[in-house]
Structure formats: structure tokens, C-alpha cells
Amino acid sequence: MAGDEGEPIEVRIPRAALDAMAAALSVRTVAMRTWPDGIEWMYPLGTWDEPHLEVALMPGGEEVWLRMSTDRSRVVVWTIEQWWDFTRQLPGATSPE
Structure with missing residues (x-):
């Protein structure tokens, strides 16, 4: 996601x-909120009271947004392909296809 001036944010x-x-x-x-x-x-169950990663699937299913609970104003936008690449690396992962 870009900043106000179109510059990438970290x-x-x-x-x-x-x-x-x-x-x-x-x-x-x-869990979901x-x-x-x-x-x-979505966030890891039982982590709401500590810093955690939050993930949202955008309508249409083409983008996944990621943010840290400690700074919800900054969002990383992944394509659905990037998300699947990440989840395929998880232990016990299965292909979505």
C-alpha cells in the first residue's frame, strides 16, 4: 500500500x-474479528492481547492484506498468488488447487 504521496511505506x-x-x-x-x-x-487464536499479525482476504479474492496489531495504519498488500506461495511453505500445507 502506498503512502499519501504515492511512496511505498514500510x-x-x-x-x-x-x-x-x-x-x-x-x-x-x-480467530477472526x-x-x-x-x-x-484473521489472527492467531489466543494472541489478541500480544503483538500479532492480522490477515484479511479482500473482496474478490485477488488481494490479501497483512498488518501488525501494533500499527494498524500500515498494511502490506500481497497478491493471492503471493499468499498461496507463503501458505504452501507451512508444515502440513496442501495445495488449494
Whole structure:
């Protein structure tokens, strides 16, 4: 996602937060919260009170948004292909096709 001037912004996702999301997805233990704007964000179950990675599938299924709970104003936008590449690397992952 670009900043106000069209410049790329930087989002830092700590390795521990990414690892926690990967583990949660691999055993299907994610929780979901819907924001007032209607976007439903997934996060690793049991991590709401600590810094965690949040993931949202955008309508149409072409983009996945990622953000850290510590700075929800910054969002990384992945294509669905990038998301599948990430999830295929998880232990026990199966192909979506």
C-alpha cells in the first residue's frame, strides 16, 4: 500500500509474529474479528492481547492484506498468488488447487 504521496511505506513484521501466523494457519486455529469498515481480519487464536499479525482476504479474492496489531495504519498488500506461495511453505500445507 502506498503512502499519501504515492511512496511505498514500510511495514515491519517481526519473525515471531509471522511464525505464529504460519503455525496457526497450519493447524487451522485462527480467530477472526470484523472491523467497523466491514473487513474481517484473521489472527492467531489466543494472541489478541500480544503483538500479532492480522490477515484479511479482500473482496474478490485477488488481494490479501497483512498488518501488525501494533500499527494498524500500515498494511502490506500481497497478491493471492503471493499468499498461496507463503501458505504452501507451512508444515502440513496442501495445495488449494
